[in-house]
Amino acid sequence: MRIKWFSLVRITGLVLVLTYHFFQTQFTGGFIGVDIFFTFSGFLITSLMVDEFARSDNFKLMAFYGRRFYRIVPPLFIAVLLVLPLTYLIDHDFVTDIGKQVAAALGFTTNYFEIATGGSYENKFIPHLFVHTWSLAVEMHFYILWGLIAWLVAKISRRLASGRRALTRFRWGLGLLTTAFAIESFVMMYFGAVGLKDFSPVYFSSLTHCFPFFVGGLIGVLSGIKAQGPIYRWTTAHCNPIIAGAVMLISFILLVALGDRMKFDALQTYQGGLLLATVLAGIMIYGARLLHDHTPNLKEPRWMTFLADVSYSVYLYHWPLYVIFSHMMVNWLAALLTTILSIILSALSYYVLEPVIAGKRAHVFGHTLTWRQLQLPVITAGVLLAVNTGVVVKNAPQLSTLEQNLWVSGIYQDIDKIGTTHEAVLAAVTPKKKQATPKGDQEKTPGVSIIGDSVTLGTRSYLGDHIANSNIDAEGDRTMNLAYKVMMNQQRSHTLRQYVVICIGTNALDDYEEQTMKIIHDLEPGHKLILMTPYNARADADWNSSKLAVLERRLPAKYKFITVADWGKIAAQHPEVFKGTDGVHFGGIRAGDILYAKVINQALQTAQKTPGKPA
Known part of the structure; x- marks a missing residue:
């Protein structure tokens, strides 16, 4: 079941992040786009957990991990393979220690790798090409932990009750845990930021920056997708399309304003700013959920659906492409070329490569493509790109x-x-003669x-x-x-x-x-x-x-x-x-x-x- 207008939430997060990276000195707080993604992921995953339990009285952990793997890992591998050949266009310094960067990205440990190496989007030297995958590391850590916790809560709920009562216990269990984890994570960020000159350790850490997932998860418990909670049913009964649209619009405006004012190196960012962005993202998500139910005859524009579909892959491509292009041409042209090429590569990945890798059929401009048809070119290109990756890693300098x-x-x-x-x-x-x-x-x-x-x-x-x-x-x-x-x-x-x-x-x-x-x-x-x-x-x-x-x-x-x-x-x-x-x-x-x-x-x-x- 696809919820209309969620696309606007994902597009908002993407645009904020891209604007921040392209025009960092003008739009200093656009990094809150990542917190929008985090909040939305927490909401969506937890809502689907509730739906699965309501439907089957169970939560299958390995199936959950499998879905997350196919959604996150193949696009990341494809992005790494496609980006590295472009590094030949710029100075060799930009692939300094690239092997460790690639290993951290594919191993979902970039956040702690960047903390250990002093990395940042505002790096004083050569920016890491895959520093942006820190957010994937935090997200993957959340999925692993939260999936296991939800599985345990589901088992306990089934053991204590059955049917609707079990579902109620499951909701309550997840709701209490999301609240507790969100508070704990934010408190750790709040106090962990005190006395820091460089805030990257609290920004990148999974422990201090996971609260948006749990705030989103709490909203998911309250609203759900198909298995709607009592609070959401009451809200939607007292709402209309104008109110829902206004909630979305106001939260969007406030998020943009926050992105314009917030600064990465300001203490208040970590002692309330990111939390405020998370709450506004949650309100926008809730408004989109309400607007979906109150606009049954209104279709989401195709361009909006398309941008939402490719948003994850665009995020993967944009940063390394921008680092490369921004050192070859003026900034506005680098930003434009990065955006266009990111969308093209993301569409290829999302609509063609990812489906066939998962054993599904790909549908492109009315044509159906299967693995059998794409097997030879995909394997050939994959082998060549993998060899190139090995060459780049082997020849990369250890220091710029x-x-x-x-x-x-x-x-x-x-x-x-x-x-x-x-x-x-x-x-x-040596003795010296004293003189007045x-x-x-x-x-x-x-x-x-x-x-x-x-x-x-x-x-x-x-x-x-x-x-x-x-x-x-x-x-x-x-x-x-x-x-x-x-x-x-x-x-x-x-x-x-x-x-x-x-x-x-x-x-x-x-x-x-x-x-x-x-x-x-x-x-x-x-x-x-x-x-x-x-x-x-x-x-x-x-x-x-x-x-x-x-x-x-x-x-x-x-x-x-x-x-x-x-x-x-x-x-x-x-x-x-x-x-x-x-x-x-x-x-x-x-x-x-x-x-x-x-x-x-x-x-x-x-x-x-x-x-x-x-x-």
């Missing part, structure tokens, strides 16, 4: 060029730190101390050769408060040089202004401070890194010992430096090294004409 660059730079930096520490120890134990020096007139160690993040680390070797008398301390994911600690440690050990260059900001937190002012106030007199503005090609004006750049540009007017090295402005004028990168790092691209060093050197020349920090 940028990661190799950062790794090597980190080793050289550690060596340099050992030398610097040795010099500081010798200086500390007026406060604020101390001469500082000549040279340049550069304190930076992963952008600086990526070009560290070049900077060391092209910025005279410089000492560089850089580290990935470094924020302004961590830069402050490095500066203060060097200051206490008397290794901080006269010119202090702070190249921090891409990872700016909400307290960026407070931490910047701490650096300014606690820097000892006599030093000259150079602040390098951050650059992120994806950043909007309301990003912390952008707001930090605005703050830094204002500071020289108030503090004469501060000079701005405006990397944010200069880098934006040279997009070629970031071609094929994440729009932040350029490690390994010589033109980027040259430009970065030039910006610092120009700022140093300007700083020579400014006074040191007064006492």
Whole structure:
């Protein structure tokens, strides 16, 4: 039994996800589309469980697992095989460690693989081609667990009663469990998000992000599909098409508004935002269910049914295709080509390949196709694609060029730190004649101390050769408060040089202004401070890194010992430096090294004409 208007729910989830991935800086909260999918899956699966028990007084676990397997696994295998040949169109770095990505995707463990490797849709380096399959992992974990629980509840319900009473016990059992599991999962996300800078662990985890399934499951218990619950029967008796349609429309508008406002890196997203999206999705589902019963003579448009049918496969294809195309062409064209090709491949998968793989007949434009007719071309193509997959996996690098660059730079930096520490120890134990020096007139160690993040680390070797008398301390994911600690440690050990260059900001937190002012106030007199503005090609004006750049540009007017090295402005004028990168790092691209060093050197020349920090 197909419920009309459920297609709108699935299409809403798909459009939100695609818009988020295509236009991440403009539509920052579209990731809630996944929560719509989760809620709908929980609703549909639990409703069908209730229907099966009502019909047969039983729930067959292995049959349930079999249906889920054929719906989820074949499209995923097909998508992986078809996507990998397209990786030849882009830089080899994009298949870095692809074997583990494929294994995690096909093994439905991508969510925990991404947590372990620090992956995210907002990855700072090369985005994983199959990071989006994290949601399939969570979904599969839900199916395995919830199917087993429903089977146990069905056995207990049959043992305690029979007929309608058994069905009532089955509903009550599932209802209480969905409520308990939903509350437990959300509470784990709520408290698990506290203190995190990167929220991927609570976003990807099956334990903390399974509550939408159980919220949907609770709605499924209350409404059902054929075996309607008493609450749903009362609701539909007091409803009409206008009310049902209005419920759907209002919830849709609110979901879009939420997608426009929510942010992945905001704490409130995990302490209520995703729950609100889930509740709105549940209301939209309930409204669609009511509208179905109140529009018996109205057919769902064919285009709507088609998009709903292929939505799962479109989700599978869109992310790797977009990653590939977005590094070959302008963004709007990449989004358009990704959408068109995803729909074509998804239609081929859903209407042709999946049915014949399951032993059914495929119906295409009025023609019936069977496995016997498609056997030779399908097997031949499958073998060729499987061989190609093996070749791609075998030849894939374990580290991207940028990661190799950062790794090597980190080793050289550690060596340099050992030398610097040795010099500081010798200086500390060597007796010196004490001389009275007026406060604020101390001469500082000549040279340049550069304190930076992963952008600086990526070009560290070049900077060391092209910025005279410089000492560089850089580290990935470094924020302004961590830069402050490095500066203060060097200051206490008397290794901080006269010119202090702070190249921090891409990872700016909400307290960026407070931490910047701490650096300014606690820097000892006599030093000259150079602040390098951050650059992120994806950043909007309301990003912390952008707001930090605005703050830094204002500071020289108030503090004469501060000079701005405006990397944010200069880098934006040279997009070629970031071609094929994440729009932040350029490690390994010589033109980027040259430009970065030039910006610092120009700022140093300007700083020579400014006074040191007064006492």
